[in-house]
Amino acid sequence: MFRTFKGRRSDMHDPDADDVARxxxxxxxxxxxxxxxxxxxLLTVARRMLGxxxxxxxxxxEVFLRLWTHAARWQPGKAKFETWLYRVMxxxxxxxxxxxxxxxxxxxxxxxxxxxxxxxxxxxxxxxxEVARALDGLPERQKAAxxxxxxRELGNIEAAEIMxxxxxxxxxxxxxxxxxxxxxLEHLKRxxxxxx
Amino acid sequence: xxxxRSDRDFAERVLEHLPxxxxxxxxxxxxxxxxxxWNAERAKGLWAAWNAGLRRFSETVWPDAPLWAPASALVxxxxxxxxxxxxxxxxxSTDEPGFSLEQPESFxxxxxxxTQEEDL
Numbered sequence: 001m002f003r004t005f006k007g008r009r010s011d012m013h014d015p016d017a018d019d020v021a022r023x024x025x026x027x028x029x030x031x032x033x034x035x036x037x038x039x040x041x042l043l044t045v046a047r048r049m050l051g052x053x054x055x056x057x058x059x060x061x062e063v064f065l066r067l068w069t070h071a072a073r074w075q076p077g078k079a080k081f082e083t084w085l086y087r088v089m090x091x092x093x094x095x096x097x098x099x100x101x102x103x104x105x106x107x108x109x110x111x112x113x114x115x116x117x118x119x120x121x122x123x124x125x126x127x128x129x130e131v132a133r134a135l136d137g138l139p140e141r142q143k144a145a146x147x148x149x150x151x152r153e154l155g156n157i158e159a160a161e162i163m164x165x166x167x168x169x170x171x172x173x174x175x176x177x178x179x180x181x182x183x184x185l186e187h188l189k190r191x192x193x194x195x196x
Numbered sequence: 197x198x199x200x201r202s203d204r205d206f207a208e209r210v211l212e213h214l215p216x217x218x219x220x221x222x223x224x225x226x227x228x229x230x231x232x233x234w235n236a237e238r239a240k241g242l243w244a245a246w247n248a249g250l251r252r253f254s255e256t257v258w259p260d261a262p263l264w265a266p267a268s269a270l271v272x273x274x275x276x277x278x279x280x281x282x283x284x285x286x287x288x289s290t291d292e293p294g295f296s297l298e299q300p301e302s303f304x305x306x307x308x309x310x311t312q313e314e315d316l
Contacts, residue, residue: 023231026238031231039227040219047217057223064227068234127213135214150211178203185210 017076024071035064038082042089045147049093051136059092079161086162090144097140127188134184142177145170 016037022030039060046056066088074081135143141163148159160170254266 026235028228028231028235032228035224035227035231039224043219043223044216048214053217056217057226060223061227061230065230065234068231125215128215131210131214134210146207146211150208151216175203178207179199181210182203182206185206188210 014076014080014082016081017074020067020071020074020081021076023068024074031068034067038085039064041151042085044151045086046089046093048132048135048147048151049090049140049144050096055096059089059096062092063089080158083158083161086148087164090148090162093144094140130188131181131185134181137184138177138180142173142180145173146177146181149174 016034019030019033023034042060042063043056046059047053050056050059063085067085135146138146144163145159148154148162149156154162156167156170156174160167163170165173251263254261254263258266258269
């Protein structure tokens, strides 16, 4: 499972390597540290990818289960732990999205509904929901690229490694995703004013 | 390029408005519980592997015998060996009091007797 990524990084310092090795040997405190450090961010990305909180929590649980079973075999220097972790998480999300019986959200074109918005000002909650809706309307890979780069604050190289694509392909996904977001949310400018 | 940059800036601004789901302590506790469950299974697995290895070893040294037979033979050998190891040096040192490993003076080939200086 611990695959070597393109462009092997034997010289990199992996801040989690020690905790992963310890957790693999049964050190509960090391496991707790890994959970505390990575679970919140994983959950944020999973929640945005999958939409439902419960399903996102299930996906993150699955990721950590996979981590425990592979921790003892972790080989530092082959891949950065965090990159591997996010890759497993993204695969979990893709699998779950594919297993869904209904058509994916991106199949339906989002139509901006100005009538639902108040005339003056825009409540933060409403704005958040609109943004979430626009994000959900993006194709899943564009959404993944945006989420990894925005919420994880990853560099393009690392995000591309997680998604298993080239940096150029990632940049293309990002550009298309951002353009899509803008076209879906442009109408909000009128209500949100300088906030957008 | 300018379009790309303004798209990026726009996306960064709007994404700031997205509510971020909080990871509850309950959820993190559930993750830790899954670790505990895995760890317990793993410990069971290690114990089972140890038992299986021991059984294979006993089958090799004493086929068709129950596990206690080679185990007790091993323990008996260990006790006898340790006992002998502890007692033998004391027996040897008291049996022959005149015995010594020191060589007599005349056998020391490297002893200097003042002749070396004359040779030089």
